[in-house]
Amino acid sequence: MGWEERLSEAGWRITTPRRVVMQVLRRAAHPLSPQEIHARGRRLHRSLGLVSVYRALAVLEQAGLVRRVHQEGRCDGYVLASPGHHHILLCRRCGRALEFPGAEDLSGLIAQVERRTGFRVEDHLLQLVGLCAPCRRSAAG
Amino acid sequence: MGWEERLSEAGWRITTPRRVVMQVLRRAAHPLSPQEIHARGRRLHRSLGLVSVYRALAVLEQAGLVRRVHQEGRCDGYVLASPGHHHILLCRRCGRALEFPGAEDLSGLIAQVERRTGFRVEDHLLQLVGLCAPCRRSAAG
């Protein structure tokens, strides 16, 4: 099922700003801030307003089509999100963001946490930071 | 080793704003924004400026004494950080933040990621969201 269909089924309209944001993120090699999305988006749709980028991101994030990336210094980056749970791999050199599928891998850890703390874990945010394969090869750490 | 010593050894001075921020966070039951830290801090030190809170947080974070908490909507919350690597447990009901020690628990997952993607994982950010023990008992989901 395509993203447009998913948006529709969630009750949202398919509009030009939303299409443009998706397209910009699809082509992006690394997480983009609203400003960056706006700048690139205008090349596809001249009259695109920054406000609409903010609004589109909010809607797309709610629909699970887009994901916010959390970094030390900045938390304003967005990437495309595949359906299902994924972890994020962030390359500290080229900035590329990769998705890594699966949530089961954490079940052992989560069970341990629940046992020791009495916490009931419902969700999680996992981001791994390091060097992607190409950057590993081409560079001195 | 106390935090003051750790700060000193890292080359920073022990100042009133930094002391106040630490004290406020020590007493806090949940992550606080710079604004909130400022408001509470002024009760301990009248002339405390908001700018100094921002600056103190930056320094304390660099020194590993304070940690920023990343949430869906807001990423401006800070909590005290214990030495060593910890994961964060966030209660979605009362907002409390707990630390959970250990990084080894992820080694299996990390090895798997490295094997499958060629990524070299150097660091990670893991936050678990759910219900803490008291909230589990006292509340309907």
Place this chain on the structure above:
DNA sequence: ATCTTCTTGAAAAAATTTTTCAATAATCGA
């Protein structure tokens, strides 16, 4: 006690995000 230099607080500037509102465009039903 004094000197050096890091740090502070206030004001201002910059940057980011949200609100408002009339105009526009997406979807639905005929």
Place this chain on the structure above:
DNA sequence: TCGATTATTGAAAAATTTTTTCAAGAAGAT
């Protein structure tokens, strides 16, 4: 395909958050 309905847009303004600047003040070393 054409209207009618209503969500959505873009621009301006407002609100909020964060950073910069700089003279005055305080921390730490001698």
